[in-house]
Amino acid sequence: xxxxxxxNRRLILATVFVAAIGGFMFGYDSGxxxxxxxxxxxxxxxxxxxxxxxxxxxxxxxxxxxFGAGRLADVVGRRAVMMIxxxxxxxxxxxxxxxxxxxxxxxxxxxxxxxxxxxxVISPIYISEIVPAEVRGRLVSIQQxxxxxxxxxxxxANYLLASFAGGSTAALWLDLPAWRWxxxxxxxxxxxxxxxxxxxxxxxxxxVARGMDEKALAVLSxxxxxxxxxxxxxxxxxxxxxxxRRPSFADLIDRSTGRIRxxxxxxxxxxxxxxxxxxxxxxxxxxxxxEAVGFAESDxxxxxxxxxxxxxxxxxxxxACIDRIGRKPLLLTGSIGMAVTLAxxxxxxxxxxxxxxxGVALPGSNGLVALxxxxxxxxxxxxxxxxxxxxMLGEMFPNRTRGASLAIAGAAQWITNALIAVSFPALAVSPxxxxxxxxxxxxxxxxFFFVRALVVETRxxxxxxxxx
Numbered sequence: 001x002x003x004x005x006x007x008n009r010r011l012i013l014a015t016v017f018v019a020a021i022g023g024f025m026f027g028y029d030s031g032x033x034x035x036x037x038x039x040x041x042x043x044x045x046x047x048x049x050x051x052x053x054x055x056x057x058x059x060x061x062x063x064x065x066x067f068g069a070g071r072l073a074d075v076v077g078r079r080a081v082m083m084i085x086x087x088x089x090x091x092x093x094x095x096x097x098x099x100x101x102x103x104x105x106x107x108x109x110x111x112x113x114x115x116x117x118x119x120x121v122i123s124p125i126y127i128s129e130i131v132p133a134e135v136r137g138r139l140v141s142i143q144q145x146x147x148x149x150x151x152x153x154x155x156x157a158n159y160l161l162a163s164f165a166g167g168s169t170a171a172l173w174l175d176l177p178a179w180r181w182x183x184x185x186x187x188x189x190x191x192x193x194x195x196x197x198x199x200x201x202x203x204x205x206x207x208v209a210r211g212m213d214e215k216a217l218a219v220l221s222x223x224x225x226x227x228x229x230x231x232x233x234x235x236x237x238x239x240x241x242x243x244x245r246r247p248s249f250a251d252l253i254d255r256s257t258g259r260i261r262x263x264x265x266x267x268x269x270x271x272x273x274x275x276x277x278x279x280x281x282x283x284x285x286x287x288x289x290x291e292a293v294g295f296a297e298s299d300x301x302x303x304x305x306x307x308x309x310x311x312x313x314x315x316x317x318x319x320a321c322i323d324r325i326g327r328k329p330l331l332l333t334g335s336i337g338m339a340v341t342l343a344x345x346x347x348x349x350x351x352x353x354x355x356x357x358x359g360v361a362l363p364g365s366n367g368l369v370a371l372x373x374x375x376x377x378x379x380x381x382x383x384x385x386x387x388x389x390x391x392m393l394g395e396m397f398p399n400r401t402r403g404a405s406l407a408i409a410g411a412a413q414w415i416t417n418a419l420i421a422v423s424f425p426a427l428a429v430s431p432x433x434x435x436x437x438x439x440x441x442x443x444x445x446x447x448f449f450f451v452r453a454l455v456v457e458t459r460x461x462x463x464x465x466x467x468x
Contacts, residue, residue, distance in 0.1 A: 151311070343438070
């Protein structure tokens with residue numbers, strides 16, 4: 001490889017890393033709530049429904065942010081939307097940590113959710129649009145690693161702050177409870193993300209769609225070299241038909257039939273199934289879940305950290321193989337693996353017995369069985385559906401409809417996420433953890449048949465070759 005190619009590779013990797021910081025913020029903002037629920041209950045006098053609403057508030061904002069970001073990115077650009085998301089992360093962190101009422105906290109989390117939703121949609125679009133096809137799967141998968149790194153970072157921060165203070169509700173610096181500092185720490189990576197975005201290039205596909213071919217050629221030349229840039233610009237221009245009409249939601253309707261394009265339904269199905277398997281119950285309620293079956297708070301927070309480390313390892317495995325074996329085989333493997341491990345987890349929870357002092361415990365070695373099954377489930381998810389769903393959504397749609405399609409699919413993902421997160425506290429009580437996890441296992445099994453019947457492999461294909 002010549003020096004020019006080496007320089008281009010470094011630029012691409014640096015740009016991908018900056019964009020993927022949005023994934024870290026996505027993960028931290030989603031995971032920080034895990035260790036703060038006792039503080040929220042004490043500060044705002046919340047019951048089970050109140051906890052569900054405060055935890056789920058971020059998801060309302062995320063659905064709106066995901067829906068609006070895709071279309072907004074077609075108007076003002078990918079980089080501008082990522083910068084807006086970074087500003088929302090910063091504002092949310094400061095406001096959530098200082099909230100004096102449940103209402104203020106909910107507003108803060110909705111603002112953070114707008115940033116999460118926007119980042120979840122725009123980061124994979126942006127990365128897909130600036131990297132070569134032969135490494136696109138690997139580089140888009142970095143987004144999922146950063147999401148898990150953010151989740152794990154939040155778990156580690158929660159654990160360390162709670163340990164140092166003597167509990168999540170105990171006083172820490174400035175005589176303020178530790179759970180507030182868990183939110184305030186998020187301001188540091190949010191600020192770094194905002195500053196770093198000022199240095200990245202705009203997506204050449206967006207520039208062509210807006211009729212700025214010279215700027216697109218300049219960006220492509222920096223990324224892939226002058227010779228390749230001219231060829232790529234020609235292909236992008238031909239595929240986008242930017243001179244005729246700019247992208248819009250109307251492009252999602254097939255003019256020949258008057259119906260929504262089938263590919264959009266496939267994207268929505270992928271997005272929904274990723275959440276229907278219940279993964280974010282582990283991330284949002286992990287500490288509460290393990291405490292509910294007999295683990296101490298400190299042990300529950302350690303389990304969260306273990307799950308995060310295993311998730312990163314699983315994502316690294318995906319990066320190594322996704323561009324070799326493809327997206328569809330990974331999704332099918334993940335569906336079966338999650339169905340089996342969730343079924344085992346449901347069985348373990350079915351054996352829980354009530355304790356004299358309140359609460360429940362898993363008898364014998366069933367607690368260990370549940371712990372192993374839960375972490376294997378996390379590995380299967382983060383080695384397959386976690387990153388691959390975002391890779392697929394970032395590359396499966398044609399250039400003209402990518403922003404609008406991601407808006408719909410991203411909103412569907414976050415709406416499903418919200419339904420799962422808000423309903424879990426009540427479902428954990430009635431009908432109980434065993435039946436709830438059986439339901440998640442059934443959705444994992446259904447996702448296998450959905451992928452086998454409807455998902456088309458996209459490995460190695462240029463974005464301009466995607467048909468809608």
